[in-house]
Amino acid sequence: DQQVKQNSPSLSVQEGRISILNCDYTNSMFDYFLWYKKYPAEGPTFLISISSIKDKNEDGRFTVFLNKSAKHLSLHIVPSQPGDSAVYFCAGSGGGADGLTFGKGTHLIIQP
Amino acid sequence: DTAVSQTPKYLVTQMGNDKSIKCEQNLGHDTMYWYKQDSKKFLKIMFSYNNKELIINETVPNRFSPKSPDKAHLNLHINSLELGDSAVYFCASSQDHLEAFFGQGTRLTVV
Numbered sequence: 001d002q003q004v005k006q007n008s009p010s011l012s013v014q015e016g017r018i019s020i021l022n023c024d025y026t027n028s029m030f031d032y033f034l035w036y037k038k039y040p041a042e043g044p045t046f047l048i049s050i051s052s053i054k055d056k057n058e059d060g061r062f063t064v065f066l067n068k069s070a071k072h073l074s075l076h077i078v079p080s081q082p083g084d085s086a087v088y089f090c091a092g093s094g095g096g097a098d099g100l101t102f103g104k105g106t107h108l109i110i111q112p
Numbered sequence: 113d114t115a116v117s118q119t120p121k122y123l124v125t126q127m128g129n130d131k132s133i134k135c136e137q138n139l140g141h142d143t144m145y146w147y148k149q150d151s152k153k154f155l156k157i158m159f160s161y162n163n164k165e166l167i168i169n170e171t172v173p174n175r176f177s178p179k180s181p182d183k184a185h186l187n188l189h190i191n192s193l194e195l196g197d198s199a200v201y202f203c204a205s206s207q208d209h210l211e212a213f214f215g216q217g218t219r220l221t222v223v
Binding site for chain 2: 032034036041042043044045046049087089093095096097098099100101102104105
C-alpha cells in the first residue's frame, strides 16, 4: 500500500527551463511534506518542506505547492541547472516518531 | 564535519553471519532512525528511537535490532543474515520529527 506515489520514474528537462516534479498521497494524517534530493552513492539531502496548513512554500529556485483537496503536491525548480540532476523523493510525515513515508522517487535529468 | 555518519559504507558478508552497522550524529537531535532502500529503490522506515522509546515498523524481522548506547548513536545489528537483506541502509536523525538528516548509506550485500 503506497501512501506516497511519484508516478514519473524519470523526467528530462532542458537547462534553464522549469522542472515540475509531482507527488500524490493517500494518507490524510500527513501534516507535513518534504522533498529530498539524492545523488548516487549518497544519502538523501533535505530540500524543502511544506506544512499542510499552507499551499505554497518558496526557497530560492525551489517552490513546493500543496493541493490538499486533491492530495497532490509538486516541486518546481526554475531555472533548472545541471547540478539539479538527481533523484527527487517526496515524503509525508504525520509529525510523530513514525518517521517519513517516501515515494519511489523521480530521476530528474537536466540536459544542456 | 559530517552531521550523520555511518560505517561501513560497503559490507559484503555470507548468509548466516551476524553484522553491525554503526551510526553517529553530532547534531544534538533527539530522534534517530534506520531506513532501508531495497532493490526497487523504495526507502522505508525500519526503526525510530527517541528518549529510549523504540518504534518498530511491524514488517521488520526480529533478526534486526537497533542499539543506542547514547543519544548520539544508533547502531543496527543484524543476526543470521539472509540474501533478501541485501539493500542500502540509511541512518538518519531529526529534531521535532520534521526534517531528517541522512547518513551516506551502507550498501549491504549478502552472498
